[in-house]
Amino acid sequence: MSEKNREGKRTARERMHEERAAEEARGKRNKKLAVVGVVLAVVAAAAVVGVVVQNQRSKPDTPVAAPAGAIGPKNLVIPDGPANAPSVLTVYEDPRCPACGSFEREFSATVDQLQDQGKVYNNYHLVSFIDRSLGGKGSKLGANALACAQDAGKFRDYHDVLYKNQPDETSDAFGSNATLISLAKQVPGLDTPAFESCVNGNKYSGWVSAVQQDFDKSSYKSTPTILLNGTPIYPKKGDEEISPQNLVKWIDEANQGKPLGTTGAASASPAPTGSAAPAAGTSPSP
């Protein structure tokens, strides 16, 4: 009798121990599951918040405001030269890109001449992706200042001045609006209060971002990308290296049998017919 009783007591105690252990294990498992749940919820929430916040912060692909006279489906392109010229030279350039600087130093006189002869119409895409890899704001602010110069009708001259004064790629000199405005003084008539407020207010930042996003989605990966009537010609057209002579030759070949464009009024930087030249011309006569 008594032995049976003792046995019964022991089993009851053991059972209690087992139950407590099982409960503890269950509690631990529940705690673990709760932590896993919290972690997964935090991670999922972060992803959703990221998509929503970044969507709100990112600038639209279609700009709200574009510089005067911009062309193309979303007004992302700055035209330069006679619009009815038989050939189109499409140029993708970043203000900070050194290869663009050397292209401009070598070709800008030739391109200006071809425009003034009515042979070619330029389409500029002012991309700004060097800021991403090197940091800084020079590409974006430089592109904005160029858009401001377009508003003032001085795009070509300011574009030439910027590339002539281009800093080293790693220097972010164009990231200062003061530098961009002081360079504008080299273009007669450009440095007006309207231009300065356009530059200082970064008026076309949304447009600059839209131009870059358009370039992101294009198949072109580097600058300068230069197309003559849609065909890439930089650094080579087929087997021929680009050079000022070859550029003239290619454009003359493409223009064969086509009427030249109207120069003068259509050109973004008109020939100096207004003030200085006639005055100089008339002075010797008396």
Place this chain on the structure above:
Amino acid sequence: MAGEQTAQPRGGSALRRAVDGPVAEWVGLAVRLGLAVVWAWAGFAKVSDPAAAAQAVRAYEILPESLVKPVGYALPFLELALALLLVIGLGVRIVAGISAVMLLAFIAGISSAWARGISIDCGCFGGGGAVAASQTEYLQEILRDTGFLLMAGWLLFRPRTKLSADAWLAM
């Protein structure tokens, strides 16, 4: 024979203490905080310019255009969330698991870009997008991510670390 037997436990015990003993939890703390710094750095570098982050994803030419922006926008926040969880030490094992899966995906993406002969920056810590063929650094990028993967692997197998929320919750 005898020399070998006495030498082995001494070297072995130091290693075992680092992997199994109380020292392991301090090593785990260092690894945990190290990985947190990696994720925080990667996240902050990508968060400021959403268009650049999207372009870094697009440049891999793996995801369809419709997924480029969601992934580019979500990734930095995901990385920051992992950094936060690692700093407080909550759910270290699952966070390490998620980290390892992401790092494996990054390594696979970089390898794929390398194999297909496209020239991009991995965009791991900001930047990204196409670069000149001479400027690619695929091997360094893969080795770096492999190092991070080893850190995640440590935490996956030794999730008990000092000064963690997990320890405080007595898990």
